[in-house]
Amino acid sequence: MKHYCLYLLFVAVLLCGCSTSKKISYFQDSGLICNNTSKPIEDITIKSGDKLYIMVKAQGDQEINNMFTMLSGTMSSNITTGSNSIYGYTVDNDGFIDFPVLGRIKVGGLRRSGVEALVKQLIIDRKQARDVAVTCTTMNLYFSVLGDVKTPGRYLIDRDNISIIDALSMAGDLNITGKRGNVLVMRQVDGKQKVYTVDLTSARQTMSSPVYYLRQGDVVYVEPNEMKARQSTINGNTVLSTSFWISVASLCASLATLFLK
Secondary structure (H helix, E strand, O other): OHHHHHHHHHHHHHHHHHHHHHHHOOOOOHHHOOHHHOOOOOOOEOOOOOEEEEEEEEOOOHHHHHHOOOOOOOOOEEEEEOOEEEEEEEOOOOOEEEEOOOEEEEOOOOEHHHHHHHHHHHHHHHHOOOOEEEEEEEOOOEEEEEEOEOOOEEEEOOOOOOEHHHHHHHOOOEOOOEEEEEEEEEEEEOOEEEEEEEOOOOHHHHHOOOOOEOOOOOEEEEEEOHHHHHOOOOOOOOOOOHHHHHHHHHHHHHHHHHHHO
16 A cells, blocks of 8 residues: 555656646747748838838938938937937828928838838939938837746847747746746737737747737736746745645645554
8 A cells, every 4th residue: 555655646746747847848849840830030010109210321422411311300209329319200190200301201011121112212213313222220119028037028129020039038038937838929900909829838839920020019928827826825825825834744644644554
């Protein structure tokens, strides 16, 4: 009987260990992933409220350079770094910006490369300029990471194609108690809030998710597991609770009675 009980305890511990490993390991099906299962890379789409820094350079044409680097009263953001100031154009509710000389330009729904191409073509058409280079940079894009991660907070999007893996890495990775199989991403789509679920234990599901690449304003939330959630309650079964120690004492008494027989 004693050996049978010890065997049951050993099996229970082994099963708990396997279960825990399955819950905390990332990309458990990575060996099954083919190259064509990942989502195609997508640049961030410009939308209302975004701030853009647009720089125009025309080789050998100082008049054009001066014309399109003039300050406009419609520029609504000024970020100062050291002795340099960067002025940004805010995209209004209709998707337009007010640009020097060119006037109102519709940029909402375009990608950065599309904004660059549009501004360049407008300058060439209206000013008969050649060798024009246009650079568009986003200034105020961010995402947020909340929940059971090491450093939750708001993070700037400093480049295109930031994935959910990049976001969680920037937040210091999930804590060991974070649910890897149920990471939530909240996103504004067509004026409505949508919630997506990402299973980080599956490489296939993660890489094919519509929120694999984050957009501006996305919120990533990592839910704590049951053990971590119970720690926030007074009566939770944790090492800090009375019920935990009562359970331990009861187990020890049962084992002592069993082996002393």
